[in-house]
Structures are given as structure tokens and as C-alpha cells.
Amino acid sequence: MANETKKPALYLAEYGTPNAIARAAMRVRDAGYQKWDCHTPYAMHGMDEAMGLKPTRIGYISFIFGMIGLATAVFMMNYTNAFSFNLLNIGAGYPLVVGGKPPGAFPSMVPIIFELGILLCGLSTFFGLLAIIKLPRHNHPIFESERFEAASDDRFFISIEVGDQKFNLDGTKALLEATDPISLELIEEEVR
């Protein structure tokens, strides 16, 4: 342990009440920090505003991929079943008559268009969410703190990461101290 080098990773401020963390969050927000977060034992209404969070972009990802799924299904079925054009010299589609309907009957394609649209929409929402919240990851320096265990019990925490452009050891510390936390610690991580 002794000869390991450490560098600061984040400040962790602890609060006892939801009101205290909401007031503190507004001050951190107004100070212009970006890479910071609040950790509360339960979902707090209004926290998104107090933190100045922007609306999530996951909806756009879902929508775009849903439309891609839709277009893929339309193209795929028209290419394989309906029209005998030869794309990129990989072989022509074969017009099929199914159920006495003409090749490329649009209504019979709708369920598949719908399904593929939903499939890509759902998968892109799931994986897009993982990408946005940067999961999976193995560890986070915040778990170095023993006090932080109370974040799933009865305490409220604000963490400000070193990576933030506004971060500096003294200024950030002063900002957090001004919000009257129960405790304030500088978490360090090992340098590999």
C-alpha cells in the first residue's frame, strides 16, 4: 500500500436531508459543473431541475433505429419477394405469390415491418441506454469511500469528478464546504 501512488478522483459531499442536497445541487449547477452527480437512496422528484439535467437523447436513438428497422423490412421484403432487380450483383429476388396475393402486397408486409421496427427500437433503446450511462464498467473510485454505503440507506451525496473542466482542488472544496455538508472527503484512486 505504501508505495502505491494515488491521484485525486472526486470530491464526495454528504448531506442528511433531501432539502439540503437539493439546495447544494442548485449551487453546484449554478457554478457550471458538468461531470458531477447526486446519489440519493430513492428517486427525488425535481432533482433533474435542481441539477440542470438536459432531456435524455435516448428517444432520438430509439426513433432513428425504429425507422431503420422499418426501412430494412420494407426493403428486404420487396427485394426478396416482390421485384426481380439485382442489387450489387448478389442475385435477384424471386417474386412469390403467397395466399393468392400479388407479389409485394403491402398489407401482408405490415406485421413484419412493425415487428422489425419494434425489435430494433427496443434493442437500440437497451444498448443505447447502456452506452449513454457508460455501463458496463468494473469499478468506480466513488466506492473507495466507506461513508458512501449510506447512499442506499439514509444519506444523500454529491460527487464532483476531477475530469470536470471547472474542477480545482481548492475552489471545488470551497464550493462544497459552503453548502454545509455533514462530511466532505477527497476520494483518491490508484494510478496504474
Next chain:
Amino acid sequence: MTEANKKDYRVGNDAFWSRAWVAPLVLAIAGGLVAILTADADRLGYAYLFGLFTTATFMLGGLFLVLVQFLTASYWGVSSRRIVEVVMSGAPVVALLALPFIGGVALGKINIYDEWQSAAAHGEHGDDHGDSASESDSPSDEHGTLEMGASVAYAQDHGSDAGADETAHEEEHAHTSQEVALHHQIISEKTGYLNTNGWAARGIGYLIIWCLIALAYFGWSRRQDDDRDPKHTLRMQRLAAPALILFALSLTFAAFDWLMSLEAAWFSTIFGVIIFAGSAVAILALTILIGLSLYKRGLVGDAINIEHFHDLSRLMFGFVCFWSYVQFSQWMLIWYAGIPEEATWFHKRWEGGWMFVSYLLVFGHFVAPFLLLISRVQKRALRWLQVMCFWVIFMHIVDIYWFIMPQAGGFQVQLADVGALLFVGGVFFAYVFWQLGRVPLLPVGDPRLQRSLHLHQIY
């Protein structure tokens, strides 16, 4: 608005809402006069049914929305629930307006259900299947709607271009007679259910169910305004499940009796669900519109705010998709099977100028609202939402029109249709707006109101 107005959440002497009931009443009188003066007796039956059923769907949607909120003990919609309750409380008005219709059909004054009524009457006089099939030498007598040229049986019988297949040409006539016989067999087998007395009795039954549920729930909610007793909420929650079952059955069978039986031989089990989906869309759009107006005029303070409109519009968006899903499912299955007896109904909604209306429903009732309401930004832009709600209600009216009017012939909007809609809808909404002026605009005694006021949407 004055401080007093904000405190008691009433319309009070607001310039618009205190007099809002006058406009629908004037429209009702004008519409009624236009309908009576311009319509022939045949068209008036269809037109009145159109007006009546369109109006009833708003009330039925309200019934559903109130019951389902109690069933789920939800709090998000408590502050906007009074608007829905007031629309729902118009059930007796719908019942009063339905009585002349039911009476007219029962007494033979309205003959839009002739196809099964005559079959049922024959059955009572001892005619059996064979007889009614042999009568089909003159099919135009039996088919009240054949002269419109929309039925598949008719097309195969008379239109040589429709059956130009040379191999089947010789058998064509025999085949068609078989189908006509089948057509009559289906109708005569239905007469145990589809007969005038049963139809009228069931119709009155539906109206009684709707009135009972609506008046009971509205009454309890009003009593809670005064005594603030949570026991009312508990009672309404307990009764919500059985009431919803009654509601679902009565709405489904009302749709069967009043709309589906216009085409006596046709049947579709999902029919009632489509009507229900449309009703839910209609009431949600109407609630948003009334709520927006009350909100903008400062009558409800901040009690119904953007968060509630966002919730209501999300639910409306969901039901728009649900409507599309069930409408498409019904059409898709019938299209894929391609059985003439089933396809007849959609054939009538394709020929005679109706194709345009069918496409209008696809794009106007699904594609446009889907793309124009899908984003959070669109739902929270209240002005935009208002325009979309007007559009969705218009499309709902087109939807019901599309269910009824093709049975009367080719596409032609007549003054009588508009007049009948204005008459029934006008009387109904005159009552609803008048009622809205009498009661608090929030369920002020509801124990969940406080939570509803602080509704907040998480991203």
C-alpha cells in the same frame, strides 16, 4: 381571475365558461332544424345514429377513464378527473336522445336495420332457411343496400368484369346463388339474437348500465367535495372492477347491436374493441382541450398544468396507436382470408368514393398523430397539443362516420349528417358545459388530490 375564483376552483363568472353552454344549444337547434328540413326518412335514420353514437363515444370514453383511474388507484389524473366526470355525467342525456332512436327502430319508423329485422320477422311467422333462400330470386328486395353496388355478391352476380375468370364463368350463377343462400342462412341463424324486441331491450339495458355507473360515480365524487370523506374513494375503488366489466360488455354489445348489425350478415369479434379504442382517444383529446381552456383562463390555477397535459397526451398517443393496431388487425385478417361474406363490409368502405375516407383514416387517424405527437417536445408545446387534439377529435368523428355511412350508399356528406351530429352533440355538450359551470373544477375532496398537484415528469 379573482382570488376567490382561484380558491374554490369554480367557473364562477368567467366570461367564456359561464356562458359556454349557450353555443352548443344554439348549434343543436340549428342542426336539428337543418336535419329535419333536408333529410329524407332513410337518411335521417343513419344520420341520427351517426350523431348519437359519436356523442355517446365521448361519454363512454369518460366512463372508462374514470373507472380505470379508480381501479388503479392512480393519482396522476385526479386533478383533471372532474372534467372527465362531467362529460361522463351526460349519460342520461345520451339515454334520452337514444330513446327516440330505439323507439323508432322498434316501431318500424327507422328502417336502417331492415335486413335482419325482416329476416327475424319471417322467422317468427314460421319461415325456415330453405324458404328465405328460395326468395333470393329477387335479391334486390332482400338486400336493402344492394342498389349501391357495393356488396361482393352483387358484384359477382351483375358485374361481368368482376368475374371475368373464364373457367368459373359457367358455374358463376350457381355459385352466387349459393352465396346468397349462405348470406340468408347467416342472417336467419342470427335472428335468435338479432330481432327487434331483443335489440330494443338490450339497447335500453345498455343505457341503464351507463346511467347507473355514471350517476353513481359522479354523485359520490360530488358528495366527497363537501364531506371530504375518503370512504367514497374506497367505495368507488371497490366497485371499479365490476363496473368496468359491465362497461366493457355493454360497450361491446352496443357496438354490435347499433353499428355492426347495419350489415346483418357480417361479424367481427374485435369490433367493440375498435369502438372502445376510438372512445378513449376521443375523451382524452376532449379532456386536454377543456383542461387547456380552463388552465389558460386561470380557472384552475396551477392544479392542472403542463405535467398533467403531458400525461394525458401520452395516454392519448398510446390509444391512437392501439386504435390503429386493432383497426388494422381486423382489416388485415379479412383482407388476407378474402372470403366474400367478410369482405363485403370493407368492400362498401372502398367503393363509391369511400376509398378516400379509408385512406384519410390511415393517414389522419394514425400516421399524422403518430409522427406529430411522438416526441416529448411536441406533447409539451401546449399550443401544438391543442391543434392536434382538435384534429384527433375530427378524425374520431370521421371514424364513426366511416363505420355507419357506407351502409347508406356512396360517399356523400349530406347536410342531414352534419345537422344530426350538431343536434345530438349540441344537446349533450350544452348539458356538459352547463354542468361544468355548477361544480368545482377539481375533485376538491379527493384524498389523492395533493399528490396529483405535485405531479412531476421524470425524463
